[in-house]
Amino acid sequence: MSSFFQGLYGERVKDLRPSPIREMLHLVRRPGIISFAGGMPDPEAFPVELFYQAAGIIKSQGKDVLQYGTTEGYAPLKDFLIQWTAPRMGRKLEHDEMLITAGSSQVSDLLCWALIDKDDLILMEEPSFLGVFLNMHNHGAKFLTVPCDDEGMMVDLIPEKVERAQREGKKVKLCYTIANFHNPLGTTLSLERRRKLIEYAHRYGFAIMEDDPYGYVRFEGEHLPTLFSLDDRGVVIYAGSFSKILAPGTRVGWCCGHKDIIRKMAIFKQGVDVCTSLVAQAMVYEYCRLGHLDSFLPKIIDHYRKKRDAMEDAMRRHLPLEKLHWVKPQGGYFYWVKMDGIDCDRLFQVAVDKQVAFVPGKAFYPNRDGGDQEIRLCYTFASPEQTDQGMRRLGEAMREMIR
Amino acid sequence: MSSFFQGLYGERVKDLRPSPIREMLHLVRRPGIISFAGGMPDPEAFPVELFYQAAGIIKSQGKDVLQYGTTEGYAPLKDFLIQWTAPRMGRKLEHDEMLITAGSSQVSDLLCWALIDKDDLILMEEPSFLGVFLNMHNHGAKFLTVPCDDEGMMVDLIPEKVERAQREGKKVKLCYTIANFHNPLGTTLSLERRRKLIEYAHRYGFAIMEDDPYGYVRFEGEHLPTLFSLDDRGVVIYAGSFSKILAPGTRVGWCCGHKDIIRKMAIFKQGVDVCTSLVAQAMVYEYCRLGHLDSFLPKIIDHYRKKRDAMEDAMRRHLPLEKLHWVKPQGGYFYWVKMDGIDCDRLFQVAVDKQVAFVPGKAFYPNRDGGDQEIRLCYTFASPEQTDQGMRRLGEAMREMIR
Incomplete structure (x- = not known):
């Protein structure tokens, strides 16, 4: 029976794209499968007690x-957050410069509510986090993509791209970036590029959403200054999240920015969900107040550093290295592997038959025009034993395809 | 300093309307004020332990x-909900006919994502719940309002209104209704009107959102069948909430409908907030599993029946009855008072000076063209002593204005 609703759907349903990762959640929970797919924390690293x-x-x-x-x-x-984030933000924020949200996903949703008209352009790293760009797509945004290398977004390409778009009468409203331990690339934007990105935002008049869920999960090296702290004109909206430093099941995140944009986002939020679960916010607060955030975070970082190392070892042990390129991430959750002559969709089918899963790279291309020979591997979820076993299976799958 | 963002805002910001109730929350938390404003549960009726x-x-x-x-x-x-709601839904739902949401506010947000293009029409009771219609307005919807009497929406007016709109080439996509213990009216739609509303939805091809946060909070009389259970063509999306039967701080609600629309709403939700706080959902589930929902709900109902009665008594004792009309509600949270010759905005100023607050009626008119001499009074929040004292103050304010 065709549904009554077929005739009622709006324009936004016509090109509605389900999240491949969310859809995959059902698959990867199948017994026996080893998953490097979803960017999920290790339940063993949850501070349950x-x-x-x-x-x-x-x-x-x-x-x-x-x-x-x-x-x-x-x-x-x-x-609490005003105090705790001050070192990263460069100063103590005012209350009206901060909004608590339903995870950092909601930050981009509310920002789009405030900024985006149909066909407005958003500068996006290519590849980028699909959860965010699928929502931006639903808001009617189009994407002006910027390629990335091992240092992250190649910001020098921005002026030409923006100027061409502006000549064509298009509005570039926003640049979305994950400067620290990028999802899916694992890269970190250099200080020089951060300064340039801010400069371009000032020059061309676009805002920046600095999405930083992984920033506190650094395994080695020094923290780089946030874009927020480098900017003196209030163009950056910084998004933080408890998902990776405590637990995603709370769905508590926050954002910081100029009080004018924060106020607009809050008004849209009144209609969207009234307020973020107060029970969840209160438990997160109490966890922080008791000192657990600061005492437990080093354990999470240490735990994931070991897992990153276990995956690096397993990859070197089991994968056909001559066909692959990757950069060892200094933090965050992901490896991004470029393959030479291996189609990621076909690899996915073979791999799932062998009971191992990852996310095909093309899922992360906002304009759906790349990533055919790239894959994202999450190292935080599987145990070291599973990681070794899973890499063995993935290596077999890759070799079958090379032959 | 004018903000950087002024030049970046989208069209939706131009006519952005803050929720008068949300904005008032700050005011009504002022020490000494007695509030009949926000539709807030009594903290004394929370099952804290x-x-x-x-x-x-x-x-x-x-x-x-x-x-x-x-x-x-x-x-x-x-x-749990599939079992628990079966008597009201008329049958046990399938899993893919139900979606858990961030309160029932999110139900209308997701429904608009799926259905509403700019200038599409939504049939609304007039007055109606402003939290929902402000969000619908942000989605670009326009409102085809239907007046109400003491039995709720005057559904007989629908055919003429819809036919005229359709002749003008407009699309009537949805009817939003609070059939039980309406917010703000307190009225309940009669069975005959329910049947007619379903018939019109079938005839004219619009969907119905049946928002039912108050349905389980009935003080006397028999429950009427839900619109969902009266419909055999899958046109009704039923929205339920734990806000009034447990606690709003959970922000956990749900909706039921045809699996096709539920699926679309879920895909939009992937981008909006990924999932509803799992910790909050799990605690709500455990509360239900332990039997507390069924054992505690009668206490909540009994508690609010007494408060309704206390407000009825206080109104009769202190207000200038000759100038007022209201209907005693059989459930829910609200009295709607029509006044003869008293302007609600001016009354609000005088009342707040006397330390008592309510919501001016015009806030509930989707097209902002009525309610000048109407007010909404919530009886659930204030204690009986506060209610008596607050009504005394309100009566004084009214009499000052009549003089």
Whole structure:
């Protein structure tokens, strides 16, 4: 039976694209499969006992935290974040420069609500995080993509691209970037490129969304200054998240930016979901207040450093190195592997038959025109034993395809 | 300093309307003020201890519930809801007919994502719930309003209105209705009108969103069949919420409908917020599994019946009855008071000076063309003593204006 709704759908349904990763979640939970697909934290690295302790705030503050909250966010959590983020932000933020959101996904949704009209352009690293660009696509945005090398976005290409677009009468409203431990590339934007990106934003009048879910998960080397801290004109909206430094099941994130854009985003949020789950915000706050964020984060980082190393070892042990190129990431969740002469879709089929999964690279191309011979591997989820076993299977799959 | 963003805002910002109720939250939390404004539950009616007990699921299932969840919702919670809602839905739903959402606000947001193009029409009760229509307005919808009497929406007016709109080439996509204990009216749509509304939806090809946050909070009389259960063609999307039967701070709601529209809404949700807070969903589930929803709900209903009665008494005691008309609600949260010759905005100023707040009626008119002499009073939040004191102040304010 054809559904009653077929005749009612709006324009946005016509080119609606499901997230390949979200769709894959069902597949990769199949028993026996080893998954390097979803960017999921290791459940073994969740501070279960400490977070349960933080749930005590329900008992002590239940009358407040079971109530509706203000759309802008739970004030004690904002107070904490203002202190905690000050070193990265370059200063202590004001309350009206910060909004608590339903994960950092909601930051780009609200930003699009405020900025994007149909066919407006967004500068995107290519490849980029698909969860965000699928939502931007739903908002009617088009993508002006910037290629990346081992240092991240090749920002020197921006002026020519923006100038051409502006000559054609198009509006470049926003640049979306994951400057630290990029998803899916694993790369980190150099300081020089950060400064240039800010300069171009000022020159051409576009805003920057600095999405930084992985920034605190650095295994070695020094933190680079955030784009937010390098900017003196309020063009950067910084998005943070508890998903990778605590647990994604909370769905609590935040963003910082000029009070004018934060205010607009908050008004759109009033209609979208009223406020972020106050119970979840309160538990996250209590976890932070008790000192667990600072005490447990080094354990998470250490845990994932070992996993990154285990994957590097397993890749070197099992994969056909002569056909592959990758850069060892200094933090974050992902390896991005470029393959010479191996089609990622066909590899995916062979690999899944062998009970190992990854995300085909083409899923990360906003304009769907690349990534045929690239794959993303997440090293945080599988155990070291699974990683070794999974890489063995993946190596077999690759060799079958080379033959 | 004018913000950098002024030049970047999209069309949707130009007529962006903040929610008067959300904006008022700051005001009504001022010490000393008695608020009948926000539709807030009584914190005294939160099952704090029982919900804290339910937080035990973090300890026992932390590795699962701190992780990302599927966008469609936490499967055990859906299993529970499928059983629990069956009497109201008329049957047990399938999993793919249900989506867990960030409160029922998100239901209308996702539905608009799927259905609404700019200038599409939505049939709305007038007055109606502003949180929903402000979001619909942001989506570009226009409103075809239907007046209400003491039995709710005057559905007999629908054919003429829809036929005229269709003759003008406009698309009527959706009818939004709160059939039980309407916000702000407090009215309940009669069975006869429910049947007619379904008939018109079939005849004219529009969908119905049946928003039912208050349906389970009935003080007396018999439940009427849901629109969902009266419909045999899958045109109704039913929205439920834990906000009024447990606690709004969870931000957990759900919707039921044809699997085709539910699937589309889920894909939009992938981009909007990935999934509803899994920790919050899990605690709500555990609360239900332990039997607390069924055991505690009668206490909530009893509590609010007494508060409704306290407000009825206080209104009769303190207000200038000769100038007022209202209907005693059989459930829900609200009184809607029509005043003869008293301007609600001016009354609001005088009342706030006297430390009592309500929501001026005009806030609830989707097309901003009515409600000048109407106000909404919420009876659930204030204590009986506050209600008496607040009504005394409100009565004084009204009498000052009549003089």
